[in-house]
Amino acid sequence: xxxxxxxxPGVGISTIVLLIVALAVVTVYSAIExxxxxxxxxxxxxxxxxxxxxxxxxxxxxFVSKTYSFDMRTQTLDVxxxxxxTRDNSPVTADAVVYIKVMDxxxxxxxxxxxxxxxxxLAQTTLRAVIGDMDLDSTLSKRTEINGYIRENLDEPTDEWxxxxxxxxxxxxxxSSTVQQAMEQQTGAERRxxxxxxxxxxxxxxxxxxxEGEKQSNIIRAQxxxxxxxxxxxxDSVSTVLRAKSAESMGERAVIERGMETLxxxxxxxxxxxxxxxxxxxxLGRYGKHLTGSDVAERNGGLQSLxxxxxTRELIGLDNIDEILGNIDEEAKLDVEEMxxxxxxxxxxxxxxxxxxxxxxxxxxxxxxxx
Numbered sequence: 001x002x003x004x005x006x007x008x009p010g011v012g013i014s015t016i017v018l019l020i021v022a023l024a025v026v027t028v029y030s031a032i033e034x035x036x037x038x039x040x041x042x043x044x045x046x047x048x049x050x051x052x053x054x055x056x057x058x059x060x061x062x063f064v065s066k067t068y069s070f071d072m073r074t075q076t077l078d079v080x081x082x083x084x085x086t087r088d089n090s091p092v093t094a095d096a097v098v099y100i101k102v103m104d105x106x107x108x109x110x111x112x113x114x115x116x117x118x119x120x121x122l123a124q125t126t127l128r129a130v131i132g133d134m135d136l137d138s139t140l141s142k143r144t145e146i147n148g149y150i151r152e153n154l155d156e157p158t159d160e161w162x163x164x165x166x167x168x169x170x171x172x173x174x175x176s177s178t179v180q181q182a183m184e185q186q187t188g189a190e191r192r193x194x195x196x197x198x199x200x201x202x203x204x205x206x207x208x209x210x211x212e213g214e215k216q217s218n219i220i221r222a223q224x225x226x227x228x229x230x231x232x233x234x235x236d237s238v239s240t241v242l243r244a245k246s247a248e249s250m251g252e253r254a255v256i257e258r259g260m261e262t263l264x265x266x267x268x269x270x271x272x273x274x275x276x277x278x279x280x281x282x283x284l285g286r287y288g289k290h291l292t293g294s295d296v297a298e299r300n301g302g303l304q305s306l307x308x309x310x311x312t313r314e315l316i317g318l319d320n321i322d323e324i325l326g327n328i329d330e331e332a333k334l335d336v337e338e339m340x341x342x343x344x345x346x347x348x349x350x351x352x353x354x355x356x357x358x359x360x361x362x363x364x365x366x367x368x369x370x371x
Contacts, residue, residue: 030062040105041067052105070105074166077116079123084131086139091176094131094139096150098123099167100158107162115163119154123168126153131173139173146170 034057035041041053045065053060053067060067081095100119102108108115130149131139139146150168158165175183 027062030065031059033058033060033067038073039069039071041069042105042109043067049106049110068109070102070108072102072105074099074101075116077120077123079120079127082124082128082131084128086131086134086136088135090136090179092131092136092139092173094127094170094173096123096127096147096168096170098150098154098165099169101164101166102162103164104162107160112161115161118161119158119163119165122154122157123150126150127170129153136175136179140175143170143173146173 033041033043033053035053035055037055039055041058043050043053043058043060043065044067045061047066050065077098077100079096079098081093083091083093085091098119100116102115112118127146127150130146130153134142134146147168147170150170151165154165154168174180
C-alpha cells in the first residue's frame with residue numbers, strides 16, 4: 001500500500017508533517033485528564049453531563065469535552081462582618097468562619113451555581129437572623145449557642161447542594177461604641193462595689209478577731225486574779241486562825257500568871273485559910289503538865305496552841321489548797337483552749353458568727369435590686 005501525500009503548492013512536506021505531529025500531540029493532550037488525589041471533576045461532552053472523574057489519569061473525548069474541578073477537602077469560608085440589631089434594640093457587628101466539605105460533587109455541580117458563594121451568603125443572613133432573636137447580653141456570652149443555631153439553619157439547604165457544614169465559629173460580636181462605653185462604666189461600678197464590700201467584710205473580720213483576742217486576754221487575766229484572790233483569802237483565813245489560837249494561848253498564860261501572883265500574895269498573908277476557885281486549880285493543873293520535871297507531865301506533850309484540829313483545817317481549807325489551785329488551772333486551761341479553737345474557726349471562716357461571704361452579700365444585693 002502506498003501512502004500518497006497531498007502536496008499543497010507553496011507548502012513543503014516537512015511543514016505538513018510538523019502540522020500533523022502537532023495536531024496529534026494536541027489531540028492526545030486534550031484526551032487525557034489528570035485528577036489530583038484531593039479532588040473530583042465533572043465531565044461534560046457537548047454541554048451534557050457524563051460522569052465524575054476519579055483521581056488519577058482519565059481519558060475523555062478530545063476537543064468536545066469540558067471538566068469542572070471540586071476540592072473534596074474541608075474548606076474555610078470567611079463570613080464578612082455583618083451589622084445586626086438585637087432583640088433589645090442594640091446595634092452590634094459580628095463575623096464568623098464556616099467550615100464546609102463537598103460530599104457529592106455531582107450535586108454541587110448541578111444543584112447550585114457557586115456553592116462557596118451560596119454558603120457564604122446563607123451564613124450571612126442566618127447570622128443576622130440569629131442575633132436579631134437574642135438580647136445583647138446573650139450575644140456576648142452565648143457564642144456556643146449562636147454557633148449551634150447557625151449550623152442547624154445551614155444544614156438543610158446545604159445538604160441539597162451536596163455540601164456539609166462541619167462547623168461554624170463566630171469570631172467577634174462587637175456592640176456599638178456608645179454601648180461599649182456604657183458597659184465599661186457598668187463593669188467599673190460593679191468592681192468598685194465589690195471592692196467596697198470586700199473591704200468592709202475584711203474590716204469586720206479584723207474587728208471580730210481583735211475582740212476575740214481581747215476577750216481571751218481578759219478571761220486569762222480574770223483567771224489569774226481569781227487564783228490570786230483565793231490564795232489571799234486562804235492566807236487571811238490561816239492568819240486569822242493563828243491569831244485566834246495565839247490569843248487563846250496568851251490568854252490562858254496570862255490567867256495562870258495572874259493566879260500565881262495571887263497565890264504569892266496569899267502566901268504572904270497571915271491568914272491560914274484559903275479559898276481557891278475551881279477554874280484556877282484547873283488551869284494550874286493544865287499548866288503544871290507542861291512544867292519541866294512535873295510529875296503530871298505527859299510524854300511527848302507540849303503546848304499545841306498553834307496546831308489546828310481537823311474541823312478548823314476543813315473550815316479554812318488548808319488541806320485542799322493544792323486541789324483548789326489545780327482546779328483553777330484546769331478551768332483556765334480549758335477556757336484558753338476553747339478560745340483558741342474559736343479564734344481559729346473565725347480565721348478559717350468556719351465560725352458560727354454572722355459574717356457573710358462577699359459573694360453571698362453581692363448576690364443578696366443583686367436580688368434585692370432586681371426585686
